[in-house]
Amino acid sequence: MADGPARSRTGLLDHAAPVHLGTPDAPLHFTGLREPGGRHLIVDGEEAFELSFPCGTCALLFRRLDEGARALAEGALHDHLDEGVPAIDDPSLRDLVSMILPEATYLPLLLSIEPVLVTPGDDHDYFSREQVVHRGIDPTLGAPxxxxxxxxxxxxRTTGEHETLFEFLVPMVQPGRNDRERVASYEERLRAGGAATVLAVSVLDRTQPFDSFDAHTGLVHFVLDGHHKLEAAARVGVAITVLSFVSIDASLADEATAIGLPELLAR
Structure with a gap:
């Protein structure tokens, strides 16, 4: 396994078989996988993020469009997650999560991730570093x-001779908008060895430029709950548990690759 950015490591703690979850009136959904106009993550009826275009050769992308996107886990779900590491097969937890997810088939993953906070353009930014090396700068943009x-x-992770898997955690709420006192409180908790769980809905996107043998795959976790915990873990430099529901239907990677994700993460 190749090293990621400084201080970053992860491990697959648990996974479950793909499961159908969600509700038709969920506050978020994905669009554009088989439609013109690109892909988007919609939150509360607004386009919150633009995602990788489904052409197969287009660049990996998540671009914030809505500064007002919010954390989606509230009440009992937030409290359940705040108690610590959940069991991935906990029926009550699945029922609560299902209320905020769009109807789809999901691969549940329980991960341990030591996150690194990135500012666009800094030394850890994928888009201005690895992506530029991989495919150059789009001439229509003139910039990363x-x-x-x-x-x-x-x-x-290097997952094959010409395959690299990148992992990202994308907050609904910008880190700069987090409450400083809550972040500090979680920092103390994590330093003391306390547990913390982040909830995410995720997609697995694969891209390979037409003139390259090398492919980049992005496992992109959109954070639904745990924004303060996540920033605290990055500041302290410790791993945090991420409960991820990978949408097989909304991913660009084919179903077999998505279902085989636990094997790739366990390497």
């Missing part, structure tokens, strides 16, 4: 892709 948001890096 801009995610228009702070985000977090997980590890980077």
């Amino acid at each position: 892709e801009d995610p228009a948001t702070g985000y977090y890096r997980g590890p980077t």
